[in-house]
Amino acid sequence: MKRLSRYRRHKAAGPFILIFALLAIGTTFSVASATVKQAPTTFARSAAIDEGKQIFLKGCSSCHGLNAEGGSIAPSLIGVGAASVDFQVGTGRMPMADMSQQAMRKKPVYNAEQTAALAAYVASLAPGPAIPDDSVLNYERDGNTAQGGELFRNNCAMCHNFAGQGGALTQGKYAPTLMGVEPKYIYEALITGPQSMPVFSDKTITPAEKLSLIKWIKSAEAEPNLGGATMGRIGPVTEGLLAWILGIGLLIGIAVWLTTRAR
């Protein structure tokens, strides 16, 4: 069961939350913030909600219920917020292809506009975490790699492995690799806690710390393979395999050559 908080406060994305909250109670006013580029008009926004509702009814309601109230196989989406929808749909996890243990990252089913419409619709049901704005996500400027590494090893490495390569959870579930994940989605995952992942509140890991985390992940992603081929950065298992297959294998091959008579 996925449960998200209703009391989320996200300083940096405050204006966004405000917009969604107002829409949710059916207000026709819209407060456009200076930080929001090309702020959509009220009309466009309510149109997006309508479109999102249509997509929802077609693609999501069979599991999540006609009013997103959830069902026996899928959680309620009331209060999960736009960030959650953006993460789940934008990374292709939702809609799920099959009823497997866990939704996998795959090619998104919906395009960016449809995803935004869905997000707007779900956000209109009840307030929840909003999609972080690009200006908030300037991790290059606001993050600190070393601090991010500390945070990562304390809060993330136990599931996602020391280099963000992913790891095993119970009963066939797994923590996915973090390589090649857009900063926005990392941020959304932190604040919404998708699937098995817990929520990392802004009070306990501040937005600035989250950016440091993202910066560290991105630096691990870009880091050259300093000692040679990495074999997956998953530790001594592949190293042992290589020592046997390539090391001992090659040496036995040479020993065979060494001990056969020349013709």
Add this chain to the structure above:
Amino acid sequence: MSNEIVPIDDSIAPTHAPRSTDIDPKAEKRAEQQIAILFGLSGLGSLLLIYSYVFVTKDVFIFIPVMGNQNAQQLGIGIGMAMSLFFLGMAAIHWAKTLMSDVEVVNHRHEFRSSDEDREAFVKTVKAGAAAAGLGRRTLIKRSLGAAIGLFALPPVLLLRDLGPLPKKQLETTNWKAGTRLLTDPGNRPILATDLEIGAVVQVLPAVEHEDERPLSDIAKDPVLLIRLREQDFQLTPEKLAMTYNGIIAFSKICSHMGCAVALYEQQTKHLLCPCHQSTFDVTRGAKVIFGPAARPLPQLAITVDAEGYLIARAAFSEPVGPSFWERNSQ
């Protein structure tokens, strides 16, 4: 059809057919050239090593398919070294195989047992020596010698005593006391009970005097994991439920099996998993072990809030945290 069984007979010399290098001068010449080429490759490797060491700077990276971005200096030195060693060896082996004699020769073995005369002489010598020392007769000396040797073995062990302090109560106690504030790790910030949404986790350490200078031995037993659940999800005994605050439950993060950090919290199943040996604990049932080798639930820390609303410990841990040890006196 017939098969001849050759009797075991070491008069039969190993069969030997001449190699091409034994009979063909051209083949011999060719082998010689091959060996020279191998030696040359080895020399080339050494030069590559020297070149990479001296002239390639540390910040040069080259992209190699499969291997990704590689540091040119490291790769150059490595490949150079590998070449210089490998081809040197290959040249020597090729030389031995093609140009040195390959006629097998025979050595004879003999039994390792000494001759009876030698054995008798040995026994006699030992007996004579023992008799001369008179060990058999002098029981007083024998006994005191035994005692002395026994005592002699003690000092070397005793001298190692100062390697470390006595355990005292160190394994039983942590820095958690009634009223200790819970601080985020890293960051050392106090936490309001309202900071946690449902499904949130926080890694925390106790507030101490010098938070920047915690010894690692404290970090080996103090870490606690805070988890907020919906209160109706708890299936706890009344005492354990009283140790939670507003849906927030706190467990020692040090595994009760072998002391790894148990921090894999699955929000959906509400299970905690230890990545070292896969012990799985059910948070809703007070970290009861539901899978894996751990034999005890994780110790739970009683928490509440202080006047300002910050989370504090209500009491110290009621049992030792971390792996078991002989003196541990609780279930």
Add this chain to the structure above:
Amino acid sequence: MTPVEKTIGNVANFVDERLGAAGWVKKSLNKVFPDHWSFMLGEVCMYSFVILLLSGTFLTFWFDPSQRDVIYNGVYEPLKGLKMSAAYASTLDISFEVRGGLLMRQIHHWAANIFMAAIVAHLLRVFFTGAFRKPREFNWILGILLLTLGLVEGLFGYSLPDDLLSGTGLRITSAIIQALPIVGTYISFFLFGGAFPGTGFIPRIFTLHILIIPGIFLAVITIHVMLVWYQKHTQFPGVGRTEKNVVGHPILPVYMAKAGGFFFVVFGVIAFLSAVASINPIWLYGPYTPGQISAGSQPDWYMGWLDGLVRMSPPLETHAFGHTISWNILIPALIVPGIVFTGMALYPFIESWITGDKREHHLLDRPRNVPNRTALGVMSITFVMVALINGGNDILATNFHLSINQIMWFSRIGILVLPPIAFVITKRLCLSLQRADRDLLLHGSETGRLLRLPHGEFVEVHEPISAEKAFLLQSHEQPAALELSDVDSRGVRRPGGIKNKVQRRLSKAHAVSVPKVSEQELKEIEHH
């Protein structure tokens, strides 16, 4: 006489007049070494040990074995400004600021992995060919000692950099020590210099790792090799090879050139691995603090089976009289490995007790001709492999989309069920290979050519096999099972009845084989 020869002569004369060395040097140079690829495995071990000494010495020039806190200010950006131990910081400096330092670190680590792998491969060769039999039991025990030492040395080695992964390994080590009844807590506090992780452990294991254990290694390896030298190498059966001789190449120059060249080849291969493949990237793991952990924390491969055993252990703990005994740690981490290693060390004596064979053996067995031993070997390998697979269960789960719980249950059941199955299958396989040998000897080898006989029947043409091959197939012994009666010649029950019964049963099982072709049968065939 050329000037070179003259110089050599003078030096030799100088040495011999003082040491009288010519006699035994001459004798030693006459030694003969038989050729077989599997005889080179032991050399791979010895050579990688030398490589470990060389690369390890290089590393000590920069490594600072201290757990004192430092703030990292080196060139590796993602760790800049973090508090860490001097051991970890100096390992980072070796990796990034000493030219060729990372290469040396990787050579040292790859060489260690290959050292252990070669020891295991060498051990399997010696076991399956029966090379441990009299008079080589001492050397077998020394080999087991070297294997055990290698495990400890390896653990200490990868613990030294004090990164997050190695610290996790030490945490587990300390838990194993603490689990020892009565003395555990004290030993742990003394070794670590206080409560885990203390401040003393890294400098202490450094001394053990670079001085004490390599010293023991050096001594034991020397004795091991000297014994091979003195007892002369075993050889595979073949024409002209007997229990009384050894056939091969003389030490000078052929063996010297080959074995010497092979050293450089081994070094070259390890250097190549180290150049192209990363090992133990400690900068990614981060510095050790006990509150952190990474998913997929694994030991190096040779400790993996022990970790696997610990993982699959049932949650057993005894609380009584105010004391705790952790069977979930003691059984998999100490008792089972203790039984395995003791059993291995004693095996030569056990086998000789079963067969009653007290003779010297210098000719090796073909594994198929001793089905029981071969089956026991495969059974042990199966046991270790199941444990090893479970040691990597989380890595397997993520990479092959499996569930760790399933792998764990597979191993928990498999560790009990699969080894006996492996034993039975291997024994049967050995016996059918023996039968195939017998058929080959009696009917020759199949040529694949069909012949139609005048009355229409098709037959495949069989060709007789060569005399050498025939000799090889027929050269092994087939000792009968021990005859042990419960009563002595006067009809009185002998003491130790159960022991006799066990010995008789085992001996009978050991002697199971497909009978060799008899002289009679050969004669009959010749008449065809």
